[in-house]
Amino acid sequence: MTKNYPCIRTKLPGPHAIQYLEKEKIFVSPSSTKSYPLVVKSAKGMVVTDVDNNTFLDFTAGVAVCNTGHNHDQIISAIKSQSDTLIHMSGADFYNPLHIVLAEKLSAICPGPHAKKVFFGNSGAESVEAAFKLARYHTRRTIVIAFYHAFHGRTMGALSLTNSKLNQRRHFLPLVPEVIHIPYAYCYRCHYGLTPDTCNMYCVSWIREELFKTKVPPEDVAAIFVEIIQGEGGYVVPPKEFHRALYQLTRDFDILYVADEVQSGMGRTGKMFASNHFDIVPDIITVAKGIASGLPLSATVASEKIMNWAPGSHASTFGGNPVSCQAALTTIKLLEDGLIDNAAKQGTYMIHELKKLERTYPIIGDARGLGLMLAIEIVKDKETREYAPEERDSIIQKAFSKGLLLLSCGRSTIRFCPPLILSKDDADIALSIVEECLKETIQSKL
Numbered sequence: 001m002t003k004n005y006p007c008i009r010t011k012l013p014g015p016h017a018i019q020y021l022e023k024e025k026i027f028v029s030p031s032s033t034k035s036y037p038l039v040v041k042s043a044k045g046m047v048v049t050d051v052d053n054n055t056f057l058d059f060t061a062g063v064a065v066c067n068t069g070h071n072h073d074q075i076i077s078a079i080k081s082q083s084d085t086l087i088h089m090s091g092a093d094f095y096n097p098l099h100i101v102l103a104e105k106l107s108a109i110c111p112g113p114h115a116k117k118v119f120f121g122n123s124g125a126e127s128v129e130a131a132f133k134l135a136r137y138h139t140r141r142t143i144v145i146a147f148y149h150a151f152h153g154r155t156m157g158a159l160s161l162t163n164s165k166l167n168q169r170r171h172f173l174p175l176v177p178e179v180i181h182i183p184y185a186y187c188y189r190c191h192y193g194l195t196p197d198t199c200n201m202y203c204v205s206w207i208r209e210e211l212f213k214t215k216v217p218p219e220d221v222a223a224i225f226v227e228i229i230q231g232e233g234g235y236v237v238p239p240k241e242f243h244r245a246l247y248q249l250t251r252d253f254d255i256l257y258v259a260d261e262v263q264s265g266m267g268r269t270g271k272m273f274a275s276n277h278f279d280i281v282p283d284i285i286t287v288a289k290g291i292a293s294g295l296p297l298s299a300t301v302a303s304e305k306i307m308n309w310a311p312g313s314h315a316s317t318f319g320g321n322p323v324s325c326q327a328a329l330t331t332i333k334l335l336e337d338g339l340i341d342n343a344a345k346q347g348t349y350m351i352h353e354l355k356k357l358e359r360t361y362p363i364i365g366d367a368r369g370l371g372l373m374l375a376i377e378i379v380k381d382k383e384t385r386e387y388a389p390e391e392r393d394s395i396i397q398k399a400f401s402k403g404l405l406l407l408s409c410g411r412s413t414i415r416f417c418p419p420l421i422l423s424k425d426d427a428d429i430a431l432s433i434v435e436e437c438l439k440e441t442i443q444s445k446l
């Protein structure tokens with residue numbers, strides 16, 4: 001079936017976009033990274049329209065947020081009807097029925113049959129801040145372990161755990177003390193030069209045998225913060241045994257296992273949470289991005305035994321806003337009613353096709369992912385695996401000029417995180433644009 005999108009009618013950026021970009025330079029903080037000059041006017045489903053009426057196929061979902069597709073009709077009506085009734089009355093000081101209903105639902109869908117409690121915030125970083133504070137509060141221990149290439153947000157506590165790019169940390173030191181970073185199971189680039197079939201999860205036994213015997217007393221460790229699949233760090237999927245061994249380590253030393261599912265949660269990987277793929281029942285889970293289809297909301301979900309902090313120890317004026325909670329309840333229903341299954345189905349198709357591209361093109365070192373959390377790592381040479389950030393950026397820029405929105409992650413990787421409403425037709429459009437961009441990029445290097 002021929003689609004009328006993507007459709008690029010102007011030079012990019014178009015004349016209206018240029019006007020906004022000039023004003024942005026004057027009035028808006030320059031601190032965030034922008035991948036390309038896309039100035040968005042509207043969006044529906046898989047399609048984003050810019051201020052010059054160019055249409056783009058969105059394989060970013062607004063950075064893994066619009067899992068139900070942009071402006072889903074049911075989300076719009078949930079938002080409209082809730083805003084007719086109540087927009088705000090702060091969960092910090094008053095009771096809000098939607099807090100309670102959504103907390104009950106989140107307790108049910110988060111891994112594990114045990115009783116859980118939920119703290120609501122507004123962003124991924126806030127959910128991580130809450131988890132960090134809760135871990136110290138509950139355990140009365142100080143040290144927290146996180147991973148190389150991790151991204152947990154940019155507020156001071158969350159930033160202390162983040163270890164993905166220097167720009168995120170430069171000039172902000174010192175951060176929260178007693179955060180230790182260790183290598184993740186990034187098997188394509190194993191820190192120890194080993195391979196997953198024979199390494200026996202050395203990266204985890206190293207913690208037990210080296211770290212805990214030389215530098216870090218395990219009885220002082222409050223928590224290990226881990227992305228089940230590393231997001232900003234490169235969409236790195238570790239072997240199942242990695243999380244299982246890490247989890248066992250935390251059981252052996254009474255350490256909290258904190259799963260940051262801000263990016264991997266809410267159906268993105270073809271299960272409600274990525275933890276479900278690894279049979280892990282985290283002590284604390286952080287959730288944001290896809291939880292409310294674009295409205296600001298986050299949740300820190302912990303077992304009721306752990307979430308035992310005293311009144312006043314943590315709160316948020318806006319956290320758990322009623323309109324966001326209503327959008328979240330509708331989002332979860334849409335996910336359960338078919339979008340998670342669709343993510344699994346289209347993800348299986350996409351990874352199969354991306355693996356074909358990996359076999360065909362010398363600059364794809366690794367195609368990987370789960371569900372619709374997918375990536376290709378671009379390299380200069382398959383043998384040496386040398387990072388190829390220029391080639392990666394060139395593919396993303398070319399895709400933009402052809403109407404496909406992509407994002408980078410890691411040092412040399414392109415991620416694919418489309419809305420979970422993705423159809424095979426739209427997957428094929430994206431794949432063929434990516435293939436054209438790969439060919440052009442290789443050609444331009446010859």
Ligand SMILES: Cc1ncc(COP(=O)(O)O)c(C=O)c1O
Nearest residue numbers: 123124125151152153231262263
């Ligand atoms: C795994 C993870 N944790 C935390 C965050 C921070 O979320 P936010 O930007 O909403 O603060 C992100 C954002 O990309 C993330 O991917």
